[in-house]
Amino acid sequence: MKIFKKIIGIFLTSAIIMIPSVAEAKTKKVSKVKSSHISYKKSHVSHKKSKVSSKHSHHKKYASKKAKFQKVSYSYGPRVYGDDLEPNRDIYKYAIGLLGTKYRFGGDNINGIDCSSFVQHVFELAGYKMPRTAREQALYGYFVRKENIKPGDLLFFATYASYPSHVGIYIGNGKMIHASSKGGKVEITDINQEYYVKRFLFAKRIPANIKELTPQDSMESIDSYINESKNNKEDPIAKIIMEKNDKN
Numbered sequence: 001m002k003i004f005k006k007i008i009g010i011f012l013t014s015a016i017i018m019i020p021s022v023a024e025a026k027t028k029k030v031s032k033v034k035s036s037h038i039s040y041k042k043s044h045v046s047h048k049k050s051k052v053s054s055k056h057s058h059h060k061k062y063a064s065k066k067a068k069f070q071k072v073s074y075s076y077g078p079r080v081y082g083d084d085l086e087p088n089r090d091i092y093k094y095a096i097g098l099l100g101t102k103y104r105f106g107g108d109n110i111n112g113i114d115c116s117s118f119v120q121h122v123f124e125l126a127g128y129k130m131p132r133t134a135r136e137q138a139l140y141g142y143f144v145r146k147e148n149i150k151p152g153d154l155l156f157f158a159t160y161a162s163y164p165s166h167v168g169i170y171i172g173n174g175k176m177i178h179a180s181s182k183g184g185k186v187e188i189t190d191i192n193q194e195y196y197v198k199r200f201l202f203a204k205r206i207p208a209n210i211k212e213l214t215p216q217d218s219m220e221s222i223d224s225y226i227n228e229s230k231n232n233k234e235d236p237i238a239k240i241i242m243e244k245n246d247k248n
Contacts (some may be wrong), residue, residue, distance in 0.1 A: 082141070082144055087151065088152045091122060100186060101181060103184050120132055134165055135163050142205060143202070143205075150204070154167055163223070166199070170191070176191050
């Protein structure tokens with residue numbers, strides 16, 4: 001009987017010890033399952049976020065590639081025209097700051113500047129590198145019809161030579177700002193004066209939001225354009241524009 005009681009006592013003691021262990025093991029198992037489920041959820045959400053982020057970055061990349069392409073209005077042989085491009089309007093704002101600066105042929109500082117040096121200084125203030133002479137400056141930007149010029153466009157004239165030898169910056173309302181030998185300073189002039197009407201060659205547009213200036217034309221292309229303009233006595237793209245308007 002005593003032995004039987006002892007056996008029952010041992011059995012009860014070991015049962016008491018085992019029950020918490022089993023409970024603890026079950027708790028650990030449930031905790032592990034829960035933790036695994038949460039971990040899966042997190043991983044799933046993270047994967048989703050990564051996919052969305054990847055999609056956004058793909059769209060961004062595509063958008064930035066797309067933004068590099070700019071619309072030009074017309075092409076004529078090797079040349080392109082920028083009537084539809086947005087001009088860099090900050091250019092003429094910087095130009096106004098040099099109003100009244102003394103004119104000096106060949107001058108390139110505040111004590112005296114000529115027309116092309118004036119344009120070069122203005123573009124430097126805007127953060128661009130522009131060549132020194134009017135003839136070289138004419139290679140930059142896109143041709144624009146005189147009827148479509150906007151503030152910030154460059155206007156080129158044949159004054160003392162048949163090629164572009166004078167340059168000004170259009171500021172709107174039929175006016176340009178330029179370093180004038182006649183006025184002896186940087187001043188604002190009406191481009192409809194007979195002197196400038198007779199000597200006008202073409203207008204060029206430097207588009208807004210470009211990082212650096214690169215030539216769009218060659219000397220030969222510019223000379224060809226001038227000759228065509230003289231022979232036709234009109235802008236050589238007038239016919240193209242008329243044809244386009246007829247189609248519309």
